[in-house]
Amino acid sequence: MAQILGTSLKAIHSYEQGWRTIPHHVERQLLFILSRMDPEKQDVKKCWDIIDCPDERRENCPAWEFNCGDMCWFINGTICSGKPLKDWKTKIALCKSCRVFNHFFDQE
Structure with a gap:
C-alpha cells in the first residue's frame, strides 16, 4: 500500500x-x-446526466471537457455547486454526498 x-x-x-x-x-x-x-462499477452514467446539469454549467466543467463524468469527484475544478471548488477538502465533502461518488464507495 x-x-x-x-x-x-x-x-x-x-x-x-x-x-x-x-x-x-x-x-x-x-x-x-x-x-x-470493481469492474461491475465501471459502467456508470455520467454526472451531468445524473444531476441533470444545465448546458451552460456543463460546458464550463472540466469533467465535461475531458468526458470523465464518472470520475468528476477525482477532477479538480468541477462546478457541481455552480462554481469551481478551490480546494480538495471542500470538494470531497460535497462529492461524498453525491450519487456518482457513492456509486463507487457505497458501504453495502
Whole structure:
C-alpha cells in the first residue's frame, strides 16, 4: 500500500492509527485506486446526466471537457455547486454526498 501511494510504511501506520491526517494527495490516490477495483462499477452514467446539469454549467466543467463524468469527484475544478471548488477538502465533502461518488464507495 505504501509503495502504491508513494509514501512510507510508517506513514501508512500513522494514518491507520489516527496519529496523522491522511494528506489530500494520498486520499485522492487511494480513492482512485479503490474506484477501479470493481469492474461491475465501471459502467456508470455520467454526472451531468445524473444531476441533470444545465448546458451552460456543463460546458464550463472540466469533467465535461475531458468526458470523465464518472470520475468528476477525482477532477479538480468541477462546478457541481455552480462554481469551481478551490480546494480538495471542500470538494470531497460535497462529492461524498453525491450519487456518482457513492456509486463507487457505497458501504453495502
